[in-house]
Amino acid sequence: MSLDVRDLTVHYRTLRGDVHALDGATFSVADGEIMGLAGESGSGKSTLAKSLIRLDARMKYVGGTVELDGARLPVDDQDAMVPFRFHRVSLIPQYAMSALNPTRRIGRLITELLESRGVRAAGLREELHRRLDQVGLSADVLRRYPIELSGGMKQRVVMVLSTLLDPSLLIADEVTSALDVSTQRAVAEALVGFRDRGHVTSMIFVTHDLSLAHQIADTVLVMYAGKPVEKAATRTVIDRPRHPYTRMLLSALPEVGVTYAEKRLAGIPGHPPALLAPPTGCRFKDRCPLAAAECDEEPPFAEIAPGHRVACWKAG
Numbered sequence: 001m002s003l004d005v006r007d008l009t010v011h012y013r014t015l016r017g018d019v020h021a022l023d024g025a026t027f028s029v030a031d032g033e034i035m036g037l038a039g040e041s042g043s044g045k046s047t048l049a050k051s052l053i054r055l056d057a058r059m060k061y062v063g064g065t066v067e068l069d070g071a072r073l074p075v076d077d078q079d080a081m082v083p084f085r086f087h088r089v090s091l092i093p094q095y096a097m098s099a100l101n102p103t104r105r106i107g108r109l110i111t112e113l114l115e116s117r118g119v120r121a122a123g124l125r126e127e128l129h130r131r132l133d134q135v136g137l138s139a140d141v142l143r144r145y146p147i148e149l150s151g152g153m154k155q156r157v158v159m160v161l162s163t164l165l166d167p168s169l170l171i172a173d174e175v176t177s178a179l180d181v182s183t184q185r186a187v188a189e190a191l192v193g194f195r196d197r198g199h200v201t202s203m204i205f206v207t208h209d210l211s212l213a214h215q216i217a218d219t220v221l222v223m224y225a226g227k228p229v230e231k232a233a234t235r236t237v238i239d240r241p242r243h244p245y246t247r248m249l250l251s252a253l254p255e256v257g258v259t260y261a262e263k264r265l266a267g268i269p270g271h272p273p274a275l276l277a278p279p280t281g282c283r284f285k286d287r288c289p290l291a292a293a294e295c296d297e298e299p300p301f302a303e304i305a306p307g308h309r310v311a312c313w314k315a316g
Ligand SMILES: Nc1ncnc2c1ncn2[C@@H]1O[C@H](COP(=O)(O)OP(=O)(O)OP(=O)(O)O)[C@@H](O)[C@H]1O
Pocket: 012, 013, 014, 019, 020, 021, 039, 040, 041, 042, 043, 044, 045, 046, 047, 048, 058, 208, 275
């Protein structure tokens, strides 16, 4: 088992109190698995992604454990995480490509970044060239400035850099959302290529776009209001979703070739609950067509079939 997360709970400190952005997340990711992490904006996807690598100053670890390849990942201690970051667990952050320093050539940027992580860049030069080639970039990009590269090229440079040390876990946080559809596909294919060549053991692919998760992920974990609500093989989530929220999320997807007049976007009525004071019991109950008295108690994230977990009293 590559990644094993138990009851991970992380809040944001605010002047008005704690925002319960991630509340008791339990799931695992197997060796070789690409897990899509899906859910509406604000469901806690980025919070979960960041929690596995670096909490920012406003985030507060509240509880839970994370194991990577059988050893504890010290996600509650930011200094103890230093040797793991980049080496064992690596993140391609949201908007990574706009974070490249515009005044440095790509080659120099990469050298500086590697050396700041205690890695000798000279020893990795050949491998760097090989990996750039694998994602369709020539070594010539190393002599260019970020402004001379397209968005898709910059994204691929960041991807190569994030995986250069063969991390066990790669987290890709909305890496394709700023790209056009064909570039999205190239970036998604490059990510799958990293896994297929063994440059990363497993991957969490954060996206609000279930159709994109469908293209590259082996499994999908759906989050709602800070909690995982369903996880299964991608085909199962798409063809036989069991959580009412997953069903509504899927029916809200626009269909290609169907005009707006023919099928108005279903959408999901209502709003997610405020996470400053989340409701007790199932967090989806106020928007759920199946809600009943038992939903005042929190449903467990139970395995209803091999590899298929659902947090819903009505799914069993
Ligand atoms: N710095 C912060 N301070 C307070 N609350 C925050 C902060 N960052 C995020 N939140 C809240 O935590 C919850 C989860 O946010 P998060 O960014 O993890 O969601 P997300 O699913 O990644 O959304 P998106 O798809 O928009 O990136 C939301 O309710 C959000 O408002």
